[in-house]
Amino acid sequence: MGTRTTRTTCTRVIASVGAGAALLALSGCGKADMSKQASPYANAAGAKTVTLSVQSWVGAQADVAVAEYILKEKLGYRVDKVQIDEIPAWDALSQGRVDAIMEDWGHPDQEQRYIKDKKTIVPGGDVGVTGHIGWYVPTYFAKKHPDVTDWKNLNKYAKDFRTPESGGKGQLMDGSPSYVTNDKALVENLDLDYKVVFAGSEAAQITQIEQFAKQQKPFLTYWYKPQWLFKKVPMTEVKLPAYKEGCDADPEKIKCAYPHTPLQKYFNADFAKNGGDAAAFLKRFKWSEADQNEVSLMIADKKMSPEDAAKRWLADNEAKWKAWLPRG
Amino acid sequence: MATATASTPVRDTGIGALLRHRAVTKLLLLAVVAAVAVPIVNAKWASGAWPDALTVDLSEPLGKASDWIIDNRDSHPLFVYFLGHVSNAVVLSVRGVYLVLLAAGWAGVTAAAAVVAWRVAGVKLAATAAAAFGICGLLGMWVPTMQTLALMTVAVLASVVLGMLLGLAAGLNDRVFRMMRPVLDTMQVLPAFAYLLPVVLVFGIGVPAAVFATVVYAAPPMARLTALGLRGADGGVMEAVASLGATGRQRLLSARLPLARKELLLGLNQTIMMALSMAVIASVIGAGGLGDRVYQALASVDVGQALAAGIPIVLLAVVLDRVTGAAGERLGAQTEDTSVFRGWRGWSLAAAVTLAAALASRFADRLEWPTSWVVQIAEPVNTAKDWMVDHLYTGVPVVGGTADWAAHFTTYVLDPVRDGLQGLPWWSLLLIVAALAWVIGTWQTALTAVLAMAAIGVLDVWNASLDTLSQVLAGVAVTLVLGFAIGVAASRSRRLERLLRPVLDVFQTMPQFVYLIPVVALFGVGRAPAVFAAVVYALPAVVRITTQGLRQVSPAAMESAKSLGATNWQVLRQVQLPLARPALLLALNQGVVLVLAVVVIGGLVGGGALGYDVLAGLARGDLATGLVGGIAIVCLGLMLDRVTQPTERRAKKGA
Numbered sequence: 001m002g003t004r005t006t007r008t009t010c011t012r013v014i015a016s017v018g019a020g021a022a023l024l025a026l027s028g029c030g031k032a033d034m035s036k037q038a039s040p041y042a043n044a045a046g047a048k049t050v051t052l053s054v055q056s057w058v059g060a061q062a063d064v065a066v067a068e069y070i071l072k073e074k075l076g077y078r079v080d081k082v083q084i085d086e087i088p089a090w091d092a093l094s095q096g097r098v099d100a101i102m103e104d105w106g107h108p109d110q111e112q113r114y115i116k117d118k119k120t121i122v123p124g125g126d127v128g129v130t131g132h133i134g135w136y137v138p139t140y141f142a143k144k145h146p147d148v149t150d151w152k153n154l155n156k157y158a159k160d161f162r163t164p165e166s167g168g169k170g171q172l173m174d175g176s177p178s179y180v181t182n183d184k185a186l187v188e189n190l191d192l193d194y195k196v197v198f199a200g201s202e203a204a205q206i207t208q209i210e211q212f213a214k215q216q217k218p219f220l221t222y223w224y225k226p227q228w229l230f231k232k233v234p235m236t237e238v239k240l241p242a243y244k245e246g247c248d249a250d251p252e253k254i255k256c257a258y259p260h261t262p263l264q265k266y267f268n269a270d271f272a273k274n275g276g277d278a279a280a281f282l283k284r285f286k287w288s289e290a291d292q293n294e295v296s297l298m299i300a301d302k303k304m305s306p307e308d309a310a311k312r313w314l315a316d317n318e319a320k321w322k323a324w325l326p327r328g
Numbered sequence: 329m330a331t332a333t334a335s336t337p338v339r340d341t342g343i344g345a346l347l348r349h350r351a352v353t354k355l356l357l358l359a360v361v362a363a364v365a366v367p368i369v370n371a372k373w374a375s376g377a378w379p380d381a382l383t384v385d386l387s388e389p390l391g392k393a394s395d396w397i398i399d400n401r402d403s404h405p406l407f408v409y410f411l412g413h414v415s416n417a418v419v420l421s422v423r424g425v426y427l428v429l430l431a432a433g434w435a436g437v438t439a440a441a442a443v444v445a446w447r448v449a450g451v452k453l454a455a456t457a458a459a460a461f462g463i464c465g466l467l468g469m470w471v472p473t474m475q476t477l478a479l480m481t482v483a484v485l486a487s488v489v490l491g492m493l494l495g496l497a498a499g500l501n502d503r504v505f506r507m508m509r510p511v512l513d514t515m516q517v518l519p520a521f522a523y524l525l526p527v528v529l530v531f532g533i534g535v536p537a538a539v540f541a542t543v544v545y546a547a548p549p550m551a552r553l554t555a556l557g558l559r560g561a562d563g564g565v566m567e568a569v570a571s572l573g574a575t576g577r578q579r580l581l582s583a584r585l586p587l588a589r590k591e592l593l594l595g596l597n598q599t600i601m602m603a604l605s606m607a608v609i610a611s612v613i614g615a616g617g618l619g620d621r622v623y624q625a626l627a628s629v630d631v632g633q634a635l636a637a638g639i640p641i642v643l644l645a646v647v648l649d650r651v652t653g654a655a656g657e658r659l660g661a662q663t664e665d666t667s668v669f670r671g672w673r674g675w676s677l678a679a680a681v682t683l684a685a686a687l688a689s690r691f692a693d694r695l696e697w698p699t700s701w702v703v704q705i706a707e708p709v710n711t712a713k714d715w716m717v718d719h720l721y722t723g724v725p726v727v728g729g730t731a732d733w734a735a736h737f738t739t740y741v742l743d744p745v746r747d748g749l750q751g752l753p754w755w756s757l758l759l760i761v762a763a764l765a766w767v768i769g770t771w772q773t774a775l776t777a778v779l780a781m782a783a784i785g786v787l788d789v790w791n792a793s794l795d796t797l798s799q800v801l802a803g804v805a806v807t808l809v810l811g812f813a814i815g816v817a818a819s820r821s822r823r824l825e826r827l828l829r830p831v832l833d834v835f836q837t838m839p840q841f842v843y844l845i846p847v848v849a850l851f852g853v854g855r856a857p858a859v860f861a862a863v864v865y866a867l868p869a870v871v872r873i874t875t876q877g878l879r880q881v882s883p884a885a886m887e888s889a890k891s892l893g894a895t896n897w898q899v900l901r902q903v904q905l906p907l908a909r910p911a912l913l914l915a916l917n918q919g920v921v922l923v924l925a926v927v928v929i930g931g932l933v934g935g936g937a938l939g940y941d942v943l944a945g946l947a948r949g950d951l952a953t954g955l956v957g958g959i960a961i962v963c964l965g966l967m968l969d970r971v972t973q974p975t976e977r978r979a980k981k982g983a
Contacts, residue, residue, distance in 0.1 A: 040423035040535050041475055041616060054624060061624075082614045083624045084533050085947035091398070092533040092614060113398070164738035165854040165934065173853070177940060178947030198940055199853045200932040203626050204844075208853040208934075211717075211731070303630055303710055 039097055041080055050278045051080040053089045053098040056176060057202050059226055062295035063102040063127060065306030066313060067285055070321060075277050085178040090266075094120040099271040100282050103127050104264045105180055115266075122272045124265030128286040133180065133224040133258035135172070136235035141218040151190060151240050158193040160218045166195040173221040174198045175205040182254045183222055186240070189255045194220070206300075209233055226289045228296035280326035287320065351767045358766065362759050369755050378754045378785035385788065387952035394951035397529055415536040418482065422535055426478035434465055434697045436686025437474070443678035445647070449654035456650065460643040467636045467705065469618060470697035476607055476617035477644070479535060480600075483542040487599045491547040495554020495595075499588075500580075505555060515548045517965040519925040520609050522958035525945050528613050538606075538615030546602040553595030557588025590656055597652040601837075604645045608638075608840070609929070612946065631713045631846055632706030638838055645837035717849045734851035734860075737802075742855050746798035750791055757794075758782060764971045768913075777970035780963040789960045795937035796927060797964060799855055803862040803923040804916070811867050811915065815874025816900065825875060832868035840865050840926050848933050858930020858939070866922035870915045877911020878904055910974065917972040924968060928961050938964070 039051050050071055054064050064081060071077040084092055090110040092098045114121040137148055141160075147153045158170030165171060172194045174183055183196045199205035205221070206229060212219045213233040223235060240257035247256040265282065272279050291313070298309035314321055401407050429437055438461040446454035464473040494512075498505040524541055531537040561584045569583040585592075611619030621637035720730050728736075749757070761781050766774035784793045818825040843864055847857035881904050889903045905912070931939025938957045945954015 039616065040419045040478070041426060080616070081620075081624070082533075082616055083611070083620055084614050087947065087949040088528065088533045088613075091949065095532045095534075097532060097534040097614065118402075163852075163854070164735045164743075164856075176947065177944035197854070197934060198936065199934045200930075200936075200940065200943065201626075204848045204853050204933040207848045211849070211852060214718075300630075303632070303706065305633075305706075 039080060039082070048076070048276075048278070049078045049080055050100070050275070050282075051082060051098045053092065053101045054081045054083045055086060055089070055101075055103060056083065056178070057224075058228055058296045058300040059129070059292055060103040061299055061306060062292050062309070063285075065299065065310040066287075066295060066321070067102060067282060069307060069310035069314060070281065070324070071278055074325065075281060077278055085176075087178065090114055090121065093266060093268050094118060096268050096270060099268050099275065099278075100124065101266045102282075102285075103129070104266055105131050105133075106261045106264075120269050121266055122269050124267045124272070124283055126286060127263040127265055127292075129226055129263050129289045129292055131224060131226070131261045131263050133222065135183075135220060135238040135240065136223040137218065137220055137238060138213060138216075139234040139236045140216055142236040149236055149238050151192070151238055154220070154238065155191075155193045157218070157220075161194070161220045163197070165197045169193050169195040170220065172196050173205060173208065173219065175222060176201045179222075180258075181222060182248065182251060182258070185252060185254045189253065190241075226293050226296075228293050228300055231293070231297055232301055277326045281324055284324040284326070286324070291317065291320070354766045355763060358759070358763055366755055366759075370753070377750065378788070378790035380788075382786060383788040384786055386956055390952040390955055391950075394529055394949070401532075411530060415531050418536040418539050421482045422478050422539070425481045426474060429474045429478060432682070432686045433689035434461075434470055435689035436682055437461060438465075439685035440678075440682040441647070443681050445651050447674050447678050448658070449651045453647075453650055453654055457647045460647045463643060464640040465697040466701060466703045467639060468697075468699075468702035469621065469637055469640045472616075472618045472621050472637065473640045473644070476619065476641070479538065479542075479615060479617055480603055480607065480644075483539045483546065483603050483606075484596075484600055486539065487543045487546040487603060488550050488596060490543060491550025491595060491599065492554050492592075494547070494551035495558065498551065498555035499558025499584075505559070508551070508555070512548045512552050513969075514962075514966060515544065517921060517969045518545075518962050519928050519965060520545045520606055521925070521928050521939070521942055522961040522965075524609070524613050525942065525951065525954040525958060528946065529949075529951060533614035535615060537613050538610035541610055541613065542603050542606040545606050546599045549598035549602060550595040553591045553598065554588065557591030557595075558584050560591070561587045593652060593656040597649060597656065600648045600652065601645060604641060604648070604837070607641060626844065630706060630710065631849075632709035635709050636705050642834055642837045646833060649837075713846060713849060720850060730850040731852050734854070734856035737856050737859070738854060741802050742798060742859070745801055746795050749794040749798055754785060754790065761967060761971060765967075768972070768974060769970060773970040773973065777967045780967040780970070783963045784960050787956050787960055787963075789938065789941070789956060792937045792941065792957075793960050793964055796924075796939065796961070799859050799862075799927045799930070799935065799937070800920065800924050800964075800968065803859040803866070803927055804919050806859070807863045807866045807870055807919045807923060808916065810863070811870030811919065812874055812912070814867075815871045815915075816878065818871065818875040819878035828871065832871060835864060836868040840929055843926075844929070844933050853934035855930070855935050857933050858927055858935030861930060861933070862923040862926035865926045866919050869918045869922055873911055873915040873918060874908075877908040877915070880911070881907045913972070913974050917969065917974075920968045920972050921965065924961070924965055 039049075041049070052064050052067065054061055068079040068081065071079050082092070082098055084098070086104070087107065087110060089098065089101055090107065090113075093101055094114045115123065135151075142149055145157065148157050154170070161170035161172075162168070163171045170193060172183060172187060172192075174181055174196050175198070177198060177200070179202075186192075187194050187196055199208060209219065209221060209229065210233065220238070221235075223229075229235075241255055243257045243259050248254050248259070265285070267275070267279065267282065272283075275282075295309050295313050298304045298312065299306050302309075304312075432440065438458055441461050442454045442458040445457040461473075464470060494508065498508045520541060523544065524537075527537045527541045527544075531540060565583055565587065566579065569579050574582065607615065607617065608619035608622050611617075611623040614620075618637050618641050622634045622641075625631075625633035625637060758778050758781055762774050762778045765777035784790060814828070818828055840861065843861040844857070847861045847864075851857040851860055885903055885907060886899055889899045894902070927935060928939035928942065929935075931937075931941075931943040938961050941953050941957025942961065945951065945957060
C-alpha cells in the first residue's frame with residue numbers, strides 16, 4: 001500500500017507541474033519579440049535610461065565616460081553600462097539590450113548580418129579617432145637595436161623575447177581573444193621563430209607590459225593606437241609587410257600589416273529612431289585622438305573615476321562638447 | 329558534513345587490509361584487460377597523442393547551429409512562443425524586484441534586512457545585516473548592489489522552485505531518485521564557466537541568460553537536499569500519520585515536508601551561496617550589477633575599484649549565509665519563544681519598521697544613497713598593491729621575487745608535468761585513469777572516468793586538455809600541501825582556528841575574478857598566475873574540511889596513543905591522519921573541483937588551454953571553439969571527480 005500511495009502522490013505532483021506548464025504556455029500565446037529585450041534595469045523609477053556597451057579597452061571607456069557624463073548631467077538621463085565583448089555586443093545591440101556601441105574596430109560579418117540583412121542596427125557615424133593595430137617593442141629596446149623595427153630581423157632577436165611561457169621561441173604577446181588579430185597566421189606565414197601567447201585580457205596585458213618596462217626588459221607585443229599606455233611606456237612599431245586593400249581577405253594566408261581603421265559608432269535601430277535627445281547627442285559625439293587619450297590616461301593611469309575624468313575634460317573643453325548637444 | 333566524517337573511524341584496520349587486498353585484485357584484472365587490448369590498439373593507431381582517426385570535427389555543425397539560432401531568433405515559433413516569453417518573464421520579474429528595492433530606498437532596504445534578520449536570527453545578526461548594507465552604500469555601490477540583489481532574488485527563487493520539484497520527485501520515487509543522482513552529481517562538478525556560451529546563444533547577452541546560468545548552477549543542492557530530507561523522514565511518524573488515515577497529499581504536506589524543514593533550509597542556504605558565486609562569472613555575459621563593476625574595474629587594472637565592488641558581494645554572502653544558517657539552527661532547537669514579539673506580532677512590527685523607514689526616506693527625499701556619504705577605498709588599495717608589486721615582484725634578496733617564483737614554477741613544475749602528460753601514449757593515460765578511479769570507487773565510476781577522458785580525445789582537444797590538467801594537478805598539489813599544513817595547525821589550536829575563520833570566509837566568498845589581476849601583478853602573465861589564483865580560492869575549503877576531520881577523531885584514540893608514549897608527531901601520523909582519511913579524501917575531491925573551476929577562468933590572465941578556448945568562443949561568438957572547450961572542461965571535471973571520489977558520495981560541493 002505504501003508504494004501505491006507514494007506513486008499516486010508522485011503522479012499528482014507531476015500532473016500539477018504539467019498543468020502549470022500548460023498554463024504558462026496558454027498565457028504565453030502571444031508572440032514575444034526577441035528584438036525588443038531591454039535591460040530590466042532600464043528606465044526604472046521614472047528615469048529615462050540609455051544603456052551603453054563598454055568595451056574592455058580604456059579608449060572605449062573614455063568615450064563612454066564622457067558620453068555618460070553629458071547624458072546624465074546635461075540631458076537628464078540615467079545611464080547603464082554593460083561590459084560585453086565585441087561580437088556579443090553586436091548581438092546585444094540588435095536585441096535592444098544595449099542602445100549604443102561607442103567604438104567599433106570593424107566587424108564586416110556583423111555589419112552584413114545586422115545592418116544589411118536584419119536591419120536591427122544602424123551606423124552612428126565616426127568617433128573621430130583612427131585606430132591602428134600593430135606589433136610593438138619598447139622604445140628603450142628599439143633605440144639600442146634599431147634594426148628590430150623591421151620584421152625581417154625579428155628572428156635574430158627571438159632569444160631576447162623568450163619567456164617561460166613561450167618555450168624555446170620568442171614571445172609575441174597578444175591580448176584578449178576577442179580582439180581582431182591575425183598574429184598566429186602572421187607568425188606562421190612570415191616564418192617567424194615566435195610563439196603567440198595570449199594574455200587573455202587587456203588588463204593582464206597592460207599589467208605585464210608595465211612590469212617589463214619597470215625592469216627595462218625587451219618584449220614584443222600586439223598593441224594598438226590610440227592608447228594611453230604609450231605615454232607611460234613609449235613603444236615603437238615593428239614594420240610588417242605593407243597593408244594593401246584585400247591582402248587580409250583570406251585569414252589563413254595573411255602576410256601583411258593591419259589596416260588603419262576610422263572607428264565607428266553603432267546604434268540599435270529602434271533607439272536611433274525613437275531615442276530622442278540621447279540618440280541625437282550620441283550621433284553628434286565626435287572627438288579627436290588627443291582628446292580621447294587625455295581622458296583615458298586620467299582613468300587608467302591616474303586611477304580617477306571615469307566620472308571625475310569626464311568632468312575634468314568637460315571643464316577644459318566646453319566649446320567641443322557644447323557642439324554635440326542636440327539643437328533646439 | 330557531519331555524516332560525511334562520523335561513520336568510519338573505528339573500522340579502519342580490518343577494512344583497510346581488505347580494501348588493499350581488493351585493490352590488488354582490481355589492478356590485476358585491469359592489467360589483464362590492458363595486456364589484451366593495448367597491443368591491438370597500439371598496432372592500429374600508433375601515436376603518442378590521441379589518434380586523428382578517432383576524432384570527430386564538430387566545428388561545421390556547431391557553426392551552422394549557431395547561425396541558425398541567430399537567424400531564426402526573431403521568427404521561429406520556439407523562440408517567439410516559448411523562449412521569448414521565458415526571457416520576458418525573467419526580465420519582468422527582475423525588474424519588478426528592482427523597482428521595489430528602489431522604491432524602498434536605502435533606508436527601507438536596510439531596515440527590512442535588519443528586521444528580517446532580527447526575526448529569524450536574533451539581534452546580533454540584525455546589526456550585522458544593517459551594517460553590511462550600510463557598507464555597500466558607503467562604498468558607493470548601492471545601485472549595483474540592488475541590481476545584484478534583484479537578480480539574485482529571482483535566480484534563487486527559480487532555483488528553489490526547480491530544485492524542490494526535482495527533489496520532490498526524487499524524494500517520493502526511488503527510480504527517479506536513482507536516475508537523478510548522477511545528473512545532479514554531474515551538474516555540480518561542471519565549472520560554470522563552461523556552459524555560459526550555449527545559454528548566451530539562446531537568450532543573448534544579458535539578464536535572462538545570467539539568471540539561467542545561475543539556476544543551472546544553484547538548483548542541484550536544493551534538489552539534493554529536498555530529496556534527502558523527504559527520504560529521511562522518520563518511519564515511525566510516517567506510520568502514525570498513515571494509520572490516522574491521511575491521504576498521500578496530506579502526509580506530504582503535514583508530515584514529510586515539515587519533517588524535512590532543516591534540510592530544506594540547508595538547501596536554501598547552499599543555493600544562495602552558489603547563486604552569489606555565479607554573480608561575477610555571469611558578468612562576462614552581461615548580468616550587470618556588482619559583478620559587472622568588478623569586471624569593468626579589472627579591465628582598467630583598477631584592483632581598488634574591483635575590491636570596492638567585491639566587498640558587497642562578500643557581505644551579501646556572509647549575511648545571507650549566517651541568517652539562513654541561524655534560522656536552520658533555531659528550527660532544530662525547538663525552544664519556546666517567550667518574548668512579547670513572538671509570532672505575528674513580531675512580524676507586523678517588522679513590517680511597520682520597514683514601512684516607516686521607507687516612507688521617512690521618501691519624504692526626506694533621500695531615496696538614493698547620498699553621494700557625499702561615499703568613501704573611496706580604491707586609492708589606498710591601489711597604493712598598497714603598487715607597493716607590493718614594486719617590492720615583491722623581483723630581485724628580493726635571498727628568497728627571490730614573486731616573478732622569479734612564477735618563472736621557476738612554470739619551468740620546473742608546470743612544463744615537465746604538461747610535457748609528461750602530453751608525452752604519455754594516449755591509451756596509457758586511459759589506463760591510469762581507470763586504475764585510479766577503480767581502486768578508489770566502483771567499476772561504474774571507473775567507466776565514467778575513462779569515457780570522459782576518451783570524449784576529450786574524440787573532441788580533438790587532447791593536448792589542450794592535458795595542458796589544463798597539468799595546471800590542475802600542480803594547483804591541487806600546492807593546495808593540499810598548504811591546506812593540510814594549515815588544517816593540522818588549526819585543528820591543534822582553537823585560537824588559530826578562530827583567527828582563521830573570518831579570513832577563510834572572505835577568501836571563500838570573494839569572487840574569483842578579484843584575484844586575477846593582483847596575481848598578474850605579482851606573477852606576470854601565463855599559467856602560473858592562473859594556478860596561484862586557483863590555490864587561493866580552493867585553500868579555504870581544504871583547510872576547513874581538514875580541520876573538521878581531524879577534530880572529529882575520537883579523543884580516546886589519541887589519548888590511548890599518547891599514554892603508550894607516542895610523540896605528538898606520531899599521534900598525528902599514525903592515529904589522527906589515518907582515522908581522518910575520509911575527511912582528507914573529501915578535501916582532495918573538493919580541492920580538485922574548485923581548482924579546476926578557477927584554472928579555467930585563468931584563461932583571462934594567460935592560462936591558455938581550455939579556459940582560453942571557452943573565452944575565445946564567448947568573445948567571438950564562436951560556438952565550435954567555445955562549446956567544445958566547455959564540454960572538454962566538463963569531461964575533465966567528471967574524470968577528476970570520479971578519480972578522487974570515494975566509493976559512496978559523501979558531501980556536497982561548497983560544503
